[in-house]
Amino acid sequence: MQHIAEWAVNVAVVSEPYWIPTNRENWSESAGLQLEKKVKGDGYVITKCGEILLVGICCPPNATAATLEASLDRLSADLQRFTLPTLICGDFNAKSPAWGSRVSDVRGGIVLEWATALGLAILNRGTVPTCVRPQVDLDDPSMPPGLPALTHVCDAAMPRAGPLPPKRAVYWWSDEITQLRRACIAARRESSRHRRRRQRDPNQDTPLYEAYNVAKMALQTAIAKAKTKSRQELLETQ
Numbered sequence: 001m002q003h004i005a006e007w008a009v010n011v012a013v014v015s016e017p018y019w020i021p022t023n024r025e026n027w028s029e030s031a032g033l034q035l036e037k038k039v040k041g042d043g044y045v046i047t048k049c050g051e052i053l054l055v056g057i058c059c060p061p062n063a064t065a066a067t068l069e070a071s072l073d074r075l076s077a078d079l080q081r082f083t084l085p086t087l088i089c090g091d092f093n094a095k096s097p098a099w100g101s102r103v104s105d106v107r108g109g110i111v112l113e114w115a116t117a118l119g120l121a122i123l124n125r126g127t128v129p130t131c132v133r134p135q136v137d138l139d140d141p142s143m144p145p146g147l148p149a150l151t152h153v154c155d156a157a158m159p160r161a162g163p164l165p166p167k168r169a170v171y172w173w174s175d176e177i178t179q180l181r182r183a184c185i186a187a188r189r190e191s192s193r194h195r196r197r198r199q200r201d202p203n204q205d206t207p208l209y210e211a212y213n214v215a216k217m218a219l220q221t222a223i224a225k226a227k228t229k230s231r232q233e234l235l236e237t238q
Contacts, residue, residue, distance in 0.1 A: 011049055013056040013089040039078045043071055044090075046078055053084040061093040065106050068092075072114045079118070088120065099124035172223070172230040180219040187212040 039046040044057035057075065059068050079086060095101040096108030099122050115122065191208040194200055 011054065013054070015056070015058040015091045039081070041071070041074055041078060044075050046075075046082075048084065051084060053079075053082050053086040055079070055086060055088040055090070057088065057090040057092070059090070059092045059094070059107075065110060068094075068107055068110055069114075072110070076114070076118060086120075098122055171234075172226040174226060177219070177222050177226060180215070180222050184212070184215040184219045187215040 038048070043059065044055060046053060046055050048054070055075070057071075059071060063071075092107065092111045094107035094111045095103050095105045096112050097104060098108075098112050101108065187208075191212045194204055194208050
């Protein structure tokens, strides 16, 4: 949501989001929200964006070929209700040379046959992968043999930990939360130090721990309210 606002993105298609706004006319989802010119299905949503029909679809990788075919057939039937130019943004979890994959699988054949039947043009750019994680070509002649090759693969797939980058300020942070966080940390340290002392007053254990819990609850409540307020302000700008 924050990136969409910062980058001034007009339309975004999101697969498997963690959170979906409710009662927002500028959001479409595959279940639940009512919008004009919108069709929802199992794993896909169709909505009108200007003079373009926009489709978002996600096909889980663990779905069987029969389930994939059935989902695409239902989508085809829903698309026949419209005559507008159509843009389909999908995470099909399918492989085919038609969209740059070096190998093909059953799912790729199903999706390719389905797209051909609908007269769709594939817009993926050649061999550029849609996966944004680091990619390693094991067939590259310059790849060192043996253990160095394995080290190279591991470094590319999971880069070694280095110095932690400085933390970026989150959009919902405030001076009030800073003060509450300091108070919470101080209360936690006071309670921990008291419990570690060899000679301590047992009657102080509970009050100090309760004071820490009160400070922690105040911090958590302030953060939750700040997030909700900032999220609502962000949605109102879209």
